[in-house]
Amino acid sequence: MSRTRIKICGLTRPQDVRAAVMAGADAIGFVFYPPSPRNVGFDQAAALAAELPPFVSAVGLFVNPAPAFVQQALQQVPLQLLQFHGDESEVECAQYGRPWIKAARVRPGIDLVEFAFRHPGARGILLDAFVDGYGGGGKTFDWSLIPDGLSRPLVLSGGLDPDNVGEAVRRIRPFAVDVSSGVESAKGIKDAAKVAAFIAGVRDADG
Numbered sequence: 622m623s624r625t626r627i628k629i630c631g632l633t634r635p636q637d638v639r640a641a642v643m644a645g646a647d648a649i650g651f652v653f654y655p656p657s658p659r660n661v662g663f664d665q666a667a668a669l670a671a672e673l674p675p676f677v678s679a680v681g682l683f684v685n686p687a688p689a690f691v692q693q694a695l696q697q698v699p700l701q702l703l704q705f706h707g708d709e710s711e712v713e714c715a716q717y718g719r720p721w722i723k724a725a726r727v728r729p730g731i732d733l734v735e736f737a738f739r740h741p742g743a744r745g746i747l748l749d750a751f752v753d754g755y756g757g758g759g760k761t762f763d764w765s766l767i768p769d770g771l772s773r774p775l776v777l778s779g780g781l782d783p784d785n786v787g788e789a790v791r792r793i794r795p796f797a798v799d800v801s802s803g804v805e806s807a808k809g810i811k812d813a814a815k816v817a818a819f820i821a822g823v824r825d826a827d828g
């Protein structure tokens with residue numbers, strides 16, 4: 622069984638970056654979306670990214686961004702991956718020439734096979750619950766809506782936490798999991814014990 626990759630998203634403080642790294646996170650996420658309570662500025666994200674050791678990736682999360690905004694982020698912050706969490710098209714996501722993943726906001730009726738087909742350049746398809754405000758809502762979705770054989774690495778997110786992530790990994794066997802709300806004490810403030818418990822839950826399920 623391969624090791625499920627783990628991204629901890631919405632980091633705003635250096636101590637939270639260190640806690641995620643110490644607990645074994647593979648990637649951390651910076652939210653570049655001003656309406657989010659987890660939004661960070663480019664200078665702030667660059668300082669946080671400087672805390673990262675080798676082989677831990679920095680992911681930039683965007684929601685329907687203006688191209689100049691993404692270009693500026695790329696100039697100031699060493700991002701290994703872009704995460705598009707809005708209504709961006711394949712062309713809009715691909716224009717930066719960087720690896721990217723695309724979030725689908727899952728609710729009954731969505732055709733995830735067709736969604737993946739519409740984003741052939743995405744390195745992975747991230748599945749999140751359909752919530753107001755595009756994401757980070759701490760809400761799970763009906764995992765039975767996930768089709769077999771999505772033909773792309775699947776990143777499972779949406780309302781994951783230390784209590785349910787083991788079941789999620791055992792049932793879905795995603796390539797990776799992504800969490801924000803479920804490891805927080807307040808929005809944008811990570812709880813080191815919850816981060817450690819979340820990662821332990823994934824590792825336990827990996828077997």
Ligand SMILES: O=C(O)c1ccccc1N[C@@H]1O[C@H](COP(=O)(O)O)[C@@H](O)[C@H]1O
Nearest residue numbers: 630657756757759778779780800801802
């Ligand atoms: O974290 C945010 O504030 C956010 C804002 C806008 C779009 C996405 C956002 N976060 C992503 O949402 C999912 C689910 O988060 P949660 O664990 O349910 O809180 C996750 O992929 C975050 O990266």
